[in-house]
Amino acid sequence: MTLRPASQTGKGELLVLGVYADGSLPRAAQSFDAVLDGRLQELAKQAELPPKIGETLLLYYASGDTTRRVLLVSLGPRNEFDGKAYLNALAAVARALASSTTRSIDLPLPDVADMDRSDAWCVQQASRVLADGYYKFAAPLLASKENSKNSTATPQLSLLVDEDVTPELEYAVRSGRAIAEGMALTKDLGNLPGNVCNPGYLADAARALGKEFGFPVEVLEREDMAKLGMESALSVGRASDQPCRVIVMKYFGSEAEEKPIVLIGKGVTFDTGGVSLKPGDDLDMMKYDMCGAASVFGALKMVARLALPLNVIGIVGAVENMPGGNASRPGDVVTSMSGQTIEILNTDAEGRLVLCDVMTYAERFQPACVIDIATLTGACVIALGSQTSGLFANDDALADELYSCGTDTGDRAWRMPLWDEYQDQLKSNFADMSNLGGRPAGAVTAACFLSRFAKGYRWAHLDIAGTASVGGERKGATGRPVPLLSAFLLKRAEHTTPAQR
Template identity: 50%
Template sequence: MDLKIVGGDLAKAKTPCLILGVFDKHKLSGPAEAADAASDGAVTALLGKGELDGGKGWLMAYDIPGIAAERVLLLGLGKRKECNRAAFIKALGTAFGRLAEARVAKALLALPKEADDYLGVRAAALKAAQSAYRYERTKAPKKDAPVLLAELDIWVDKPARDAAERAVAHAAGIAEGVALARELGNLPGNLCTPTYLAERALALADEHTALSTEILDEDAMRELGMGSLLSVSRGSREPAKLIKMTYQGGDDAAKPIVLVGKGLTFDAGGISIKPAADMDEMKYDMAGGASVFGAVLAAVRMQLPINLIGVVPASENLPDGAANKPGDVVTSMSGQTIEILNTDAEGRLILCDALTYVERFEPALVLDMATLTGACIVALGKHPSGLFTPDDKLAKELADAGDAADDRVWRLPLWEDYQQQLDSNFADMANIGGRDAGAVTAACFLSRFTKAYRWAHLDIAGTAWVSGKEKGSTGRPVPLLAEVLIRESGVETTG
């Protein structure tokens, strides 16, 4: 999508559609007031006919006198005092949907002062770009499909121009990352295999000189002692891959941030097989890995002055004569042994070896993302991702970044009290901790492999995709990760 910041006289702007905000009781946003003045009160007159009384919804008007735009979309923003960034972006979803139905491919958005800052501009631009995503890799486009928005100009007041330009540039990079994560997630498991992910990582490195990729095959992982990870791939004909993507945007001496994402390209549960209903959605079990791809691409496109390493352990989890069996004991790269009580708790088995592997990079911070537990959905629903970390300061930093990116997290406990649920009579630990607090004990399991560095775990089982009629990948938590990387890089966003 072509995103651009513009200024000047709104009334003279030639565009297929000018989007203006209106609050409840027909109170106009600043740009709408300017348009109303230029039209000699035509905007107010339209509203006086009873439209948008509650401050929600939209009204499309054509050929307004004094306005050069072909049409004006008046967008209800609700009560002015309640119009925070999240509410504004939600309203924009309505606007972009209406543009698609009206087959409008280019528009001009005039931001109200409530959203006229770096984060507001970035969120609006990102929302526009995300509205233009459509999955078509394995299906023919519908002949009557809505037109995708191809160009969006964003009007801001002159004092906010510099921050707005930076916001749009960042939004474009984040949007590319989100789109990549969504596309990888939406691909079926017979196409998006561990080998495919490895090839896609290599292709990204070919496309971007600042990025390099290394792929470890099963022999290399065996030499490293990754017995836990390799135990999962034994039940599949698809060989496992450990994907390492390195972006060197900072000083050579600067310690990297490391992102680790679960890359289960399909999870049938192994011998502890899942129920048949909705099992197709287990192609999304690699959403953590997809978000690493997306965050790395976003950092590259934003040219952040930061060193970043993305690691994706990729495998399938299928039932087979060679697959893990309940009761098996495997040895992880860390040397700790694991009794496998449930083969469907495999994500932690591939993540633990990847988390041990990244110690060698002496990271400043490690974040892992995984569609790890249904228990997290039970606890939090599908709005925030679950956050686990023993570091209070890091927890607040991630929560603040999530709020800023409208990609929220909620912290759950990681208390020592829960560790005993992982006790095993036959190994150093079991891979499940029983029925109670399943998301917590999964995080406790991972914590045993992260003692050497600052670490947090994101359980994205509830946020990585949506089900039902609108089934598809969300691209989360790429916006959160991008916000974290922007903050860690020290890039100025307010000036």
């Protein structure tokens, strides 16, 4: 993907042209059109393009002796065009281009003035969304010839801006592409079948990532976890043939001795529910119960690719939740690494049992903040659907920061309550707490459970049960919330200039 001024007319096979509902063109497109004596403007006004944002129409126009194609995409009314509309239009373009065999594409970007957004934001989002649009999962168990037959080369895509190309804009292209790379890794790990992507596979993937970018990786084996007192996490994977692991990736990019940002991912590589067995419908989707862990991998890859001047530690609790003769039972009591005891009322409320020990382990790094990411509760899906991740935090400033990053990227999160009144639902007659708060406010009580292990630092929890994957014909991992996490980390790194990065 390249960046150049719109005044430098390209010779791409396909021109992608944003059109407002009144038929007018964005300013960058106008500069492009001036070379063609206004023929594109006339074409856009004559086309019967629906005004709904994201509608597309493929047309042809003559330029000298050459007939070229133009893809019109509706931007809706100019006075209603904002960042969200821009992201929706980009997503529509990405879908259209992904199914095209075009080898070279020119895309003039809309006026940032109409969105109240910076040029760099506009370029970064275009780079990220369009690169992500070309993602294809190469299933490892398919014949290599089949994968080769279905693979297509990514075309040369030129983003056209109505100004000079600055180092800031070049960095925006690179950062957008790096976010898309992180999303691709997250999707690849999530889409792998459970018989391939197990705790050992995640450990190997972390070692490979560390080797690629030169940061250390530590893997705590089952024996190490037992010595640390991680009885809660170990109870989840006790019946599986795949040993539990805690994976620690340590990226130190700051020359100053700054406290690290710690990202924690739930890595239940397959969740049967254990003895509290899940229903059989859509049980194959439980391979996505490690998407929180996958998003930590993706965020670390983005950070390392851009060599951000941050200290970031990614910790993954990797387990497989299976039934069996050695499985945990409802009514069992386990002792967490923190020393707090937990009565297991339901073995399908297992993610919190893993995360709580990893959150205690994170205290040793004296973190600036901790963010855990987990496909934690079906209750969050009921509350927020597949559009929005649930956001909980014990610090208002951290919550506001994450909420803003989600809004900026379209990878939105909605803050949910974390009030003491909900803690009563976790009472137990036999332990310090139970792992289940009942049906009411299930996502909230799960977060309240985790909050008991986050007393020593600023903490936020992202429940991505509804946003990490989709079913149906488009079944697959979404790569969320890597865009949100990336925006958060990039903002934390803004004390250095783009030219220094």
